[in-house]
Amino acid sequence: xxxxxxxxxxxxxxxxxxxxxxxxxxxxxxxxxxxxxxxxxxxxxxxxxxxxxxxxxxxxxxxxxxxxxxxxxxxxxxxxxxxxxxxxxxxxxxxxxxxxxxxxxxxxxxxxxxxxxxxxxxxxxxxxxxxxxxxxx
Ligand code: TYD
Numbered sequence: 001x002x003x004x005x006x007x008x009x010x011x012x013x014x015x016x017x018x019x020x021x022x023x024x025x026x027x028x029x030x031x032x033x034x035x036x037x038x039x040x041x042x043x044x045x046x047x048x049x050x051x052x053x054x055x056x057x058x059x060x061x062x063x064x065x066x067x068x069x070x071x072x073x074x075x076x077x078x079x080x081x082x083x084x085x086x087x088x089x090x091x092x093x094x095x096x097x098x099x100x101x102x103x104x105x106x107x108x109x110x111x112x113x114x115x116x117x118x119x120x121x122x123x124x125x126x127x128x129x130x131x132x133x134x135x136x137x
Pocket of ligand 1: 038040042054
């Protein structure tokens with residue numbers, strides 16, 4: 001499958017009014033195509049840092065830069081694509097078994113990650129060669 005068909009750019013509703021913005025993100029097939037079991041967020045990573053560098057056998061994710069900007073490079077073993085997360089209403093859906101790097105964090109970047117699974121170190125593939133081997137099984 002093409003990488004552009006595997007990932008999805010999501011656009012969340014803004015129910016804001018004169019008091020400010022209110023962005024709603026509902027799980028279980030509404031805005032997010034999975035039940036959200038885990039939320040984590042990354043901030044204080046500066047422009048030189050590369051995070052991620054792993055693939056997940058079980059977890060699907062949605063990434064949202066609720067503040068600031070960062071980039072995500074996704075790789076399915078055949079193609080790569082760079083996506084800039086630069087709006088609080090924008091989400092990036094990543095299915096299982098994609099290699100991902102997060103980098104170019106702005107000073108004010110807060111990268112919110114919604115995950116379909118609880119944390120399990122065993123479902124992370126942290127070596128790129130192992131990832132490619134597993135894709136070919
Ligand atoms: P890591 O996977 O390196 O973060 P990133 O997604 O930026 O690559 O995680 C850093 C450490 O935190 C690592 O020891 C695993 C641990 N961790 C948890 O215990 N639970 C979690 O949900 C996450 C994302 C990480």
